[in-house]
Amino acid sequence: MLLEEVILVDDYSDREHLKERLATELSGLPKVRLIRANKREGLVRARLLGASVAKGDVLTFLDCHCECHEGWLEPLLERIHEDESAVVCPVIDVIDWDTFEYLGNPGEPQIGGFDWRLVFTWHTVPERERRRMRSPIDVIRSPTMAGGLFAVSKKYFEYLGSYDTGMEVWGGENLEFSFRIWQCGGTLETHPCSHVGHVFPKKAPYSRNKALANSVRAAEVWMDEYKELYYHRNPQARLEPFGDVTERRELRAKLHCKDFKWFLETVYPELHVPEDRPGFFGMLQNKGLKEYCFDYNPPKENKLLGHQVILYHCHGMGQNQFFEYTSQNEIRYNTQQPEACVSVTEGSDILIMELCKETAPEDQKFIFQEDGSLFHIQSTKCVQAETKAPGESLVPLLRDCTNSERQKWIFKERML
Numbered sequence: 001m002l003l004e005e006v007i008l009v010d011d012y013s014d015r016e017h018l019k020e021r022l023a024t025e026l027s028g029l030p031k032v033r034l035i036r037a038n039k040r041e042g043l044v045r046a047r048l049l050g051a052s053v054a055k056g057d058v059l060t061f062l063d064c065h066c067e068c069h070e071g072w073l074e075p076l077l078e079r080i081h082e083d084e085s086a087v088v089c090p091v092i093d094v095i096d097w098d099t100f101e102y103l104g105n106p107g108e109p110q111i112g113g114f115d116w117r118l119v120f121t122w123h124t125v126p127e128r129e130r131r132r133m134r135s136p137i138d139v140i141r142s143p144t145m146a147g148g149l150f151a152v153s154k155k156y157f158e159y160l161g162s163y164d165t166g167m168e169v170w171g172g173e174n175l176e177f178s179f180r181i182w183q184c185g186g187t188l189e190t191h192p193c194s195h196v197g198h199v200f201p202k203k204a205p206y207s208r209n210k211a212l213a214n215s216v217r218a219a220e221v222w223m224d225e226y227k228e229l230y231y232h233r234n235p236q237a238r239l240e241p242f243g244d245v246t247e248r249r250e251l252r253a254k255l256h257c258k259d260f261k262w263f264l265e266t267v268y269p270e271l272h273v274p275e276d277r278p279g280f281f282g283m284l285q286n287k288g289l290k291e292y293c294f295d296y297n298p299p300k301e302n303k304l305l306g307h308q309v310i311l312y313h314c315h316g317m318g319q320n321q322f323f324e325y326t327s328q329n330e331i332r333y334n335t336q337q338p339e340a341c342v343s344v345t346e347g348s349d350i351l352i353m354e355l356c357k358e359t360a361p362e363d364q365k366f367i368f369q370e371d372g373s374l375f376h377i378q379s380t381k382c383v384q385a386e387t388k389a390p391g392e393s394l395v396p397l398l399r400d401c402t403n404s405e406r407q408k409w410i411f412k413e414r415m416l
Contacts, residue, residue, distance in 0.1 A: 003073065007053065009035050009036075010034065011037050057155070059153075065095075067102060069093065069194075083187070084156050087188050089191070093196065096199075105195070108124070111124075118215040136192070144175055175215070176214070179222040179260070217243065223260045232413065233334075275324065277325075281325070283411065286409055287409065329366055329367060330360045331366055340355060344379060346378070350398075351395075373401065380401075384398070384406050385406045386399070
C-alpha cells in the first residue's frame with residue numbers, strides 16, 4: 001500500500017461550498033481526512049497543521065488546485081527510499097485556468113533558481129547536471145523549488161526543522177526551505193518520471209503582503225554576507241519587521257549547516273554574483289536632470305531582453321532602477337533572470353538590454369570616466385539624457401562627447 005491517506009486542510013475558509021457540503025462529499029472516501037483550522041493560518045502554518053497529524057512515513061505536499069498524473073507517486077517514494085535526505089519534486093504540468101484542460105509541460109523539465117531580489121525563477125538544466133545524470137530518467141538536482149509540490153521523509157522534514165513558523169501567510173518559504181535543504185546536508189531534486197498538473201490561478205488565494213518579511217527572514221538566517229546583495233536590490237526590505245530569527249539561527253548551528261558561499265559555488269554556480277562595488281551600483285542618476293534615473297521596465301507580455309532603456313523619475317526602490325557597473329565595464333541589470341546588460345546595436349544611438357556574456361563584447365562596454373560621463377567604447381560616443389523627439393519621454397542616447405551635465409551620471413544606492 002503506497003498511499004496511507006489524503007489530508008485536506010481547510011484554512012478557515014469562508015466559502016459556503018467548503019463547509020457542510022465538502023464534509024458530505026468526503027464522507028464516502030475512507031482514506032481522505034478533512035482538517036479544519038480554527039483561524040486563518042496562512043499557507044505555511046496550514047501545511048504544518050496537516051503534517052502534524054499525518055500517519056505516513058513520507059509527506060507529499062500539494063496545492064489544492066492540482067491533478068496528479070497516473071504513476072506520479074511511485075518515483076517520488078522510490079527516490080526517498082533510496083535516500084532519506086532527498087527532497088523530491090514532480091515535474092509541474094500546466095492545467096488551463098479557464099477550461100481545466102490538462103496541457104502538460106512541453107519540452108524538457110527545468111530546474112528552479114532565484115534572482116537577487118529573492119524571486120523564484122525557472123531555468124534549463126545546466127550542462128554540468130546533464131553530465132552527472134546517469135540517464136534521461138535520473139533525478140535532476142535543482143537549487144530551489146517552486147514550493148507547492150514536493151515529497152519528503154516525515155522524519156527528515158522534522159529533522160530539518162519543518163517550516164519556519166515565523167513566516168506569515170505565504171511567499172519566500174520555498175527559497176528558505178531550498179537553502180536549508182542544501183546547506184544542511186540534503187539534496188533537492190526533480191524527478192522527470194513524476195508529473196502533477198497544476199492550475200496557475202489568476203488570483204492567488206492568499207495576499208502576498210507578508211512575502212517581503214518572509215524573504216528577509218530567509219536572507220537573515222541563510223545568506224550570510226550575501227544578504228547585502230538582496231538588500232541593495234530591495235531597499236525597503238531593510239525597514240521590514242521580520243520577527244525573531246534566533247531559533248532558526250540556532251537550528252542552523254545545531255545541524256552544522258554549510259555557508260551560503262558553499263551553496264553558490266557548489267549548488268548554483270550558474271548564478272552571477274554581483275560585485276556591488278561602492279559607488280558603482282544603485283540608481284544611475286543624471287547630473288543635469290537630477291530627478292531622472294536609468295529605468296528598464298519591459299512590457300510584461302514580452303521577454304526581458306531587446307527593449308529600450310528609458311529615463312524615469314528616481315524612486316529609490318531598486319527593482320527596475322537598479323543597475324551595477326562591473327569591472328568588465330558593463331552596465332548590468334541584475335535584479336531579474338536572465339541577467340541583462342546595456343547594449344548598443346552597431347550604427348544605432350539607442351540603448352537596449354541584451355543578454356550578458358561571459359566576456360563582455362565591445363557593444364556592451366562603457367567607460368565610467370572620472371567626470372561622470374559614460375563613454376561607449378565601440379561607438380566612441382557618450383550617453384546623454386534627452387528626448388528623442390519633441391514631446392516624447394526622456395531617454396539615454398549616444399551623442400558626441402561634450403562637457404554637458406546631461407552627459408554626466410552618478411550611482412546612488414538610495415534616495416537622500
